[in-house]
Amino acid sequence: MRFAVVQFPGSNCDQDCVHALRVLGQEPRIVWHQETTIHSDEGVILPGGFSYGDYLRCGAIARFSPIMQAVKAAADRGQVVVGICNGFQILCEAGLLPGALTRNEGLHFRCETSYLRVENPASRFTSHYLTGQTLRLPIAHGEGCYRAEPDVLQALEANQQILFRYCDAEGRVTRQANPNGSSLNIAGIRNLRGNVLGMMPHPERACEAEMGGTDGRGILLGAAGIGRPI
């Protein structure tokens, strides 16, 4: 499967995603936000950055980009859609994932290495990992605090849609290990059908040892359907 990496005005991790995918042997296609086609054999990546300056609310304006119709249609057809950081925010704004991402509890932008606990390896995005495995992935966001109504949170839990939670180096999901105040320490979720992933941490920044680690590879490979498919 090939990835289409969507470029919104203000995206700034698009080239990083392309680079990481190339490191993993993929050759993605860059898709400008004004385009209207996602091919039926493509997966979609909505990369990080500040689409439309993140003005108003992160992802609020990007959601109305022409390409988003096609992304929605692709998701509805069951194609893979991955939203990373700003991409996650866009997916929530667009209603492809439930909930919303709000200002970090500490009110600061945070760029650092976070630890994630893999909650559910029975998903294509986590198939390279084991339950409870701890991953080291960078975060870089000012609005990554996941919020949803209590019933939505319950449903996420019940349906095992929470794929990653912030934890400490030992894998303990604690309040202290939560960098942004997210409900239930949520770092990444999938939709019910299992083809849409949204996560605040950046797997594309963790695909090469020189960049500080390779824990993110499995997520991108899994999304591409490579390696341990389920």
Added chain:
Amino acid sequence: MKPKEFALSLGLTEEEYGRIEKGLGREPNENELGMFSVMWSEHCSYKNTRRELKKFPTTGPAVLVKAGEENAGVVDAGDGLALAFKIESHNHPSAVEPFQGAATGVGGILRDIFTMGARPVAFMDALRFGRPEAKGEAGKRTRSLIKGVVEGISHYGNCVGVPTVGGELVLDPAYEGNPLVNVFCLGTLRHDQIRRGAAKGVGNPVFYVGAKTGRDGLAGAAFASRDLTEESKADRPAVQVGDPFVGKLLFEACLELYARPDLVVGVQDMGAAGLTCSTCETASRGGSGIEIELDRVPQRETGMTPYETLLSESQERMLIIVHKGREKELKEIFSRWGLDAAEIGYVTDTGRVVVKQSGKVVADVPARLLADDAPVYEREAKVPAKLAERQKLDLRKILPAQPRLKEDLLKIANSPATGSRRWIWNQYDHMVGLRTVVRPGGDAAVLRIEKPGGGWVHVAMTLDGNGRWCAQDPREGSKALVAEACRNLACAGAVPLGLTDNLNYGNPHDPEIFWQLREGVEGMAEACRAFDLPVTGGNVSLYNQSPAGPIHPTPVVGVVGKVEEGVKLVPGVFGSGLGVALLLGKSESGGLGASLYLQEVHGQIAGKPAPADLESEKRLHRLMRSVLKESGIRAVHDVGEGGILWALAEMTFGPESAGAEVDLPLGSKERVEEALFGEGGGRILLEVDEAAVTAIEHLAKEAGVGCRTIGRTGGNVLRVKCGGEDVSWEVRELRGMFEESLPRALES
């Protein structure tokens, strides 16, 4: 108002007015005077400092674009790869509105870099404020300045997707009334992609691209006129608001435009003095003229006068000259990125900048007169009357009879002046772009840059300044900071390629201040020559003073270097397991003059900084680079502020919190405090495997550099013996203080 009176009200002198009249051959009108007042200001013309700047060495085999030629200097990094970099200050705007002041500072330096044809890949920021833990209003104001400035840099830098990979923060009462915000940007390009800011080719169209023009920045020093001041102050904003979103679109669009073969003739950003500066500079560089029509300038506000349009400092705008017939391509690219692109004029051969509004000439000035013929002044310089007094240092009056090393180090560890800067760089995206190999927190940041033909070049960079050293001895202090910057690069195995400097001083009309500046420039120039290091550009920021007095003389240097082939990068902190601690370089401390120790522990700034020994520094740096090619090197950190003891403490602040047990040399006439806290340069600490020691000793001997085994690393205690003293600290305790001191001070 008569033209002459108007000129004086704009800050031009009588003599300058005469010069303008003579150059024009007639009375200038108000628009023209406005243009001269900004172009001939210190900020744009360097009229007070140009003679001094000439003292810098600016040539060398690696220099592709020299200082002063274009918006930023460019150096060769090998393999067809070039690096453009420069530093810029935004001190006064940040004092008024810290968030927007700092943000627009980032935007400004960003434009200087992509104007050169380079893709911006890294920022660094050098910040100076008063003490955040100060009581009362002063502390409150400082805290809000720090928070605002850091947020502003974070806002702009993160949004444009250029990582901020390093910088400095200095907290000293000398900056309380006048903070310093200096921002550095580095860009990468191929040799054949270098762009020039010259308007050439008669008839070629001149485009205005980017954000619309408003009345931003008009209430600055250059703004004053009877007609205009009658309007309400409310809509005359001195505060420029940056739009990083448009900044990002602008550089992507420009880079896309440059990639089209033979399309662009010249580019120039609109920074200070906006349209005025960009038209007259491009015309002057091209030996041509430019004619523009102001009605075609995209405007955000209605009813702007020619004066306002010409002098507006609205952000995120560029001037681009393309080959005739290629207009459509430019328009297509900019419209795709959702940006305005307006053809506002064309290149002429008259040598004049002619400005029209609604077809009527509103200004007509020789480009060279405006851009290059500003007067140059020789300012008076005088040794400060109190300098000799301040340089005296009698340690017997300051130090206690019995050393109190234990407390001394705790005091330093607990001070926000030395605490971890994590609170700052966690707010900066320092990883975006996938180039940051060595992240903030160490001696130098290292980026990997893709070579034109594939593969990576590793580039190291650092910002350094030390106002305290320079206050006590501007010449030696400036030399020492260049040496320190080069030493930082050596710790990353890099050979310095070029230096950019920001000269932050007080009012140059004060002879004592001008003396500081001249000494500073001469000291830096001497050090640069010693290191074969060309100055490729920089910035001057004067008048940094408040009613409480001038700031410390504060030159800040940014040095960029290339990591040598074969070097293995190592962290600046001890790893796990047991290793050997080595000290490379001098065994003398250089004494406590102008030291952080005296300021933080004894509340005094006294004495002279240790003079830099440039020859031995060079040998040390060369040795360091070859040592880093050996195996078994675990950690490297240079000795700087806080002396060898603080450098050791910093090395224990790694993820492992590993300690060390060392025996440190004491000079024959030294007090133990001097040995431990003296800031003399020329020293580097290493942690190595036992097995590597012999090879390093051998290399050091060959290089003629001292190498001494001072102890062992490991454990959870830092234990130091020196001159009969034997003191230990719990690493965890020190580290806790180090991590907490700055955030705590900011929350107070």
Added chain:
Amino acid sequence: MKAIVTVTLKPSILDPQGEAVLHAVQGMGLKEVKSVRIGKHIELEIQGGDETTLKKKLEQISGELLSNPVMENFHLDLRTGG
């Protein structure tokens, strides 16, 4: 015509920025202030168009773009002749 859209956080959603301002306000001596909530005040200048259609369109945009129904409420105030 002018439209003013006020966007406020739903009561159940935490407002950390409001909390921070609350502390600062209390710190400045205003102990009587018990809570602070921060929302958005959006002013749109409108020229021409039919008022009824506009109003409908503005309601829609306020709900879809200007506010996020997951966490915010909005109030639309149309002012003619403003």
Added chain:
Amino acid sequence: MKAIVTVTLKPSILDPQGEAVLHAVQGMGLKEVKSVRIGKHIELEIQGGDETTLKKKLEQISGELLSNPVMENFHLDLRTGG
């Protein structure tokens, strides 16, 4: 008692956020919208205290803390019994 402080940018200060929203709104078909400016809507809940003193204090805080006088204006609206 409730205080509502509306903080708006001074007219000639650039509002990048408003610009971006303007484009989006126009892109969604509302061509009649000619300008968008975004400010803050701050609600303070107040209990007790003397109204005149409070008002003075609130004015001060609105000017010093809630808005930045070099680029913003504010409007204070005190609502008793709200």
